[in-house]
Amino acid sequence: MTQSDDRQPQREAMPCSTCCQMAGAWPECAPAGQALGAPGIEASQRLVRLRKGEFLYLLGDPVTSIYAIRVGSIKTHVTTEDGRTQVVAFHFPGDMVGLDSLVRPHYASYATALEDTKLCLFTVDALRLAAATLAPLGRQLLQALDGQLQRAREVQTMLALMTAEERLVTFLLWLADGLALRGFSSSAFVLRMSREEIGSYIGLTLETVSRQLSRLAEGGLITVRHRTITLLDKPALRAIAARATILAHAPAPRLRRAGGASAPAQG
Amino acid sequence: MTQSDDRQPQREAMPCSTCCQMAGAWPECAPAGQALGAPGIEASQRLVRLRKGEFLYLLGDPVTSIYAIRVGSIKTHVTTEDGRTQVVAFHFPGDMVGLDSLVRPHYASYATALEDTKLCLFTVDALRLAAATLAPLGRQLLQALDGQLQRAREVQTMLALMTAEERLVTFLLWLADGLALRGFSSSAFVLRMSREEIGSYIGLTLETVSRQLSRLAEGGLITVRHRTITLLDKPALRAIAARATILAHAPAPRLRRAGGASAPAQG
């Protein structure tokens, strides 16, 4: 392999136009309010530089902007109650970073540079303004889409680091919370799906699902009769699920230093 | 438990207005082009009824509409090359179904009723029209968001049913494909992340990642030197990953009848 073919691609500078194409049909990273298609939008084209290990943003920070990577790479990650770190995505040149937080007031993850990285910054004011011009429909779509992405990432985290018991309890609580949201009893309900379907969703076999349900019942935390479930001790259940639940307004992540600047500054 | 509290909530009829609130700030399910916020949009308010086990749509079908659940519940699922089924989401009253396919020409999953279900139908023509009126920015956002959702679901599926080897190979191929997209060599590249970070992403420990890399190298499929990876036998690698890869323009799913067919029928 020659250098030309074996080079370290991500380190190669990439013209912004290229990165922006990648990001979708972004206009040049240079100011281009026009191209954004909504009147009055300033693309407020700033360039951000990060060194390896530095944070682009922290979970819980107010969402001020989203980014497109020009050069380098970024990981977005979360931490769990018990201190484990879960990488939810890797981002490479052309990818958007922070998109999953667009419709939120606070970032839903940490973003850390895996190497020296340059990004185009788009102020969220501009984007929100654009969003405001969207049909309400569009906003709702965005909102709903974001909700589904969020849930998918929760599942992702669940599958990556929860035990069978934790997964099942988490799943039951999701159902309960869903029912509560809709104004129904959240402590007694009927499963609409088979053990097999549950297992498929949370990455277990139907036997394991069944066994775990039995164990929880033995422990007096729930009652199981066919597909009718009663949650007897929600605090205890939440405690189990919490072990590997994503911290929402979290403390500091541990992986890597944050280069001082944006660092959570804990040692 | 009394009936009043222990009733089967999801079976309860729910006024459409309620379901629509749930779905975001959807207008009444009754015709309300106005409320959609874009001129000329017909909400083309149709109601769809499904009986338990029926499909709402199939993977690969042209995307004609998306739905909001009024009563009932839906699972969306995919199948893998080797015939396993993976549930990617459960949807309950108020949830949107098919949203993840909005920006695509074909549905990216199957949607099956878990019980008798009623849904509000929104023709995608109307939605696309709305999308067309969005700033190009908005469309790109939608596109990018959808891309991230898709990837999250791929990870979800990977975590739920792939072995360590399959996960790692899939991950390497994702990296390679990403590089190829960006015009770089896709057979030799440098990992930007540690074994630990890879492991976190694909749900393995760093030791397992290391071991699997070694095994693949032993087998002559790849070369590993520190963080420099060379893919020597991509067909073989693809074959490994394919075992549990989501079928794109798939045949029929086996779980439940769709009016006739049933069980996985293999064994």
Next chain:
DNA sequence: CGAGGAGTTGACTTTGTTCAATCCCCGTGG
């Protein structure tokens, strides 16, 4: 050149899967 983080490798343990037998509703039909 030294220190320390990253990576590899091995031995052992744990967790969940697999295979298989059995149970239990529930709906059907006698």
Next chain:
DNA sequence: CCACGGGGATTGAACAAAGTCAACTCCTCG
């Protein structure tokens, strides 16, 4: 009204895959 059949669910035992703990090597960075 009750027997029967069948799919979903439960449970057990053996097994396998990945995790854990630990020792050791090798770069890389300072």
